[in-house]
Amino acid sequence: MVPDNVVETATLAEAGAAASRGSRRSASAYAEALLAGERHRPQGAPGAVPRPVRSVGVIGAGLMASQLALLFARQLGVPVLITDLSQEKVDGALTGIAGHLEKLVARGQLTPTAARELGSLVRGTVDKREFRNCDVVIEAVFEELSVKRAVFAEIEPLLREDALLLTNTSSLSVAAIGRGLTHPERLVGLHFFNPVAVLPLVEIISTENNDDVSVASACSLARLLGKTAVLVTDTPGFVVNRILSRLFCELLRIIDDGAEVQLADHALDPLGLPMTPLTLLGFIGPAVQLHICETMHAAYPDRFYVSTSLAAIAAARLRGYLDKSGTVLPAAAAAALLPQADAGPPAPGAESIRARILDALADEVGLMLAENVVAGPADVDLCMLLGANFPVHQGGLTPMLDLSGASRRVWGKEFHPGPGFAE
Numbered sequence: 031m032v033p034d035n036v037v038e039t040a041t042l043a044e045a046g047a048a049a050s051r052g053s054r055r056s057a058s059a060y061a062e063a064l065l066a067g068e069r070h071r072p073q074g075a076p077g078a079v080p081r082p083v084r085s086v087g088v089i090g091a092g093l094m095a096s097q098l099a100l101l102f103a104r105q106l107g108v109p110v111l112i113t114d115l116s117q118e119k120v121d122g123a124l125t126g127i128a129g130h131l132e133k134l135v136a137r138g139q140l141t142p143t144a145a146r147e148l149g150s151l152v153r154g155t156v157d158k159r160e161f162r163n164c165d166v167v168i169e170a171v172f173e174e175l176s177v178k179r180a181v182f183a184e185i186e187p188l189l190r191e192d193a194l195l196l197t198n199t200s201s202l203s204v205a206a207i208g209r210g211l212t213h214p215e216r217l218v219g220l221h222f223f224n225p226v227a228v229l230p231l232v233e234i235i236s237t238e239n240n241d242d243v244s245v246a247s248a249c250s251l252a253r254l255l256g257k258t259a260v261l262v263t264d265t266p267g268f269v270v271n272r273i274l275s276r277l278f279c280e281l282l283r284i285i286d287d288g289a290e291v292q293l294a295d296h297a298l299d300p301l302g303l304p305m306t307p308l309t310l311l312g313f314i315g316p317a318v319q320l321h322i323c324e325t326m327h328a329a330y331p332d333r334f335y336v337s338t339s340l341a342a343i344a345a346a347r348l349r350g351y352l353d354k355s356g357t358v359l360p361a362a363a364a365a366a367l368l369p370q371a372d373a374g375p376p377a378p379g380a381e382s383i384r385a386r387i388l389d390a391l392a393d394e395v396g397l398m399l400a401e402n403v404v405a406g407p408a409d410v411d412l413c414m415l416l417g418a419n420f421p422v423h424q425g426g427l428t429p430m431l432d433l434s435g436a437s438r439r440v441w442g443k444e445f446h447p448g449p450g451f452a453e
């Protein structure tokens with residue numbers, strides 16, 4: 031008998047091929063087939079028996095850690111302990127979580143009793159020794175290798191030998207974070223997306239050091255948390271941040287070279303992305319995105335550009351290039367010396383900017399697939415649909431790259447080969 035997942039994969043391949051040369055309807059059908067298959071174990075997940083999770087420790091009480099603490103308590107119904115560098119930070123996170131629960135009650139999404147029970151599951155401490163009985167410990171501290179290493183060096187001797195260690199790093203090497211651990215085989219990357227309660231994706235980053243039980247436990251945990259997991263190898267930026275960063279780097283290089291900012295920012299409008307790139311950059315924050323671009327540049331200097339305008343905007347502590355209405359902030363234009371609409375030599379038009387960015391994305395996806403970062407193009411699309419809200423009607427990303435001709439321009443073939451296309 032043919033196993034279910036083989037039938038599904040074959041159907042998906044056909045849907046992908048149809049999407050790549052057909053209508054928006056076939057692109058939607060492909061994306062829907064992809065999302066329907068998400069209930070399965072991620073492609074490549076080991077079959078080992080996962081360890082049970084009876085209590086969770088969260089290190090860091092910032093933006094991500096607070097959301098993670100609530101997600102763990104809500105989905106697993108187990109005690110969650112949260113810590114940070116000071117009692118003040120821990121208290122701040124607990125107050126934030128209590129406020130969030132109140133909002134859920136006010137909106138009718140939680141009963142007062144359930145909110146009280148959930149609130150009582152999350153406890154704070156500044157004494158990391160209290161983590162000794164946790165089955166799972168996840169860190170969401172600053173995105174600095176030395177800080178993350180120091181956190182694990184401090185916590186590992188306090189934990190049981192079979193506790194699962196997780197890092198929420200968004201671009202650092204998980205193996206590098208685990209260097210120095212007595213048991214590096216139990217450290218897995220579990221990259222959640224902000225806002226944690228809303229974005230359904232989790233990238234699970236396995237390293238060559240991992241044992242099967244740790245990866246299987248991370249996959250099982252992702253499922254228990256109600257997330258869709260994609261297994262990713264330990265490569266810079268993983269999938270979503272690598273692709274988004276390549277997009278940002280290409281766009282910002284075009285802007286730094288003299289293109290008019292708003293014209294460049296709106297060049298991708300016909301693709302139907304959830305927002306313009308510079309609007310998204312405003313949400314991510316210039317300093318955070320600059321840091322990711324620098325990490326990516328260090329790994330792949332030829333392809334990832336560290337933008338001078340982004341660096342200037344981050345240094346000036348501005349919220350981004352645009353104000354809330356989407357026009358260029360005068361302070362950003364001044365800080366980054368952005369070109370005015372009517373100044374300088376003729377800048378490229380929207381169509382050529384769009385083609386350049388699509389070609390850059392096709393280049394990046396092809397390289398990722400050649401490096402076996404994920405199992406195939408469908409995983410890239412799943413990541414971009416669920417982690418970055420790329421459009422279902424475009425099939426995520428790879429059908430869009432095929433349909434626009436970018437895949438063929440860059441690689442001489444489509445990502446979804448089918449009848450009529452040479453492999």
Ligand SMILES: NC(=O)c1ccc[n+]([C@@H]2O[C@H](COP(=O)([O-])OP(=O)(O)OC[C@H]3O[C@@H](n4cnc5c(N)ncnc54)[C@H](O)[C@@H]3O)[C@@H](O)[C@H]2O)c1
Pocket residue numbers: 089090091092093094095113114115119169170171172173174177180181198199200201221222223224
């Ligand atoms: N912000 C996002 O959108 C986002 C999305 C996905 C992943 N991430 C990743 O999550 C991690 C945290 O990001 P964030 O935005 O929540 O940062 P944040 O600055 O809001 O929080 C980090 C917290 O870690 C604490 N901390 C630092 N050193 C510590 C230590 N030794 N022990 C205990 N606590 C310590 C800090 O005091 C701070 O409260 C980073 O690795 C980041 O790349 C962030």
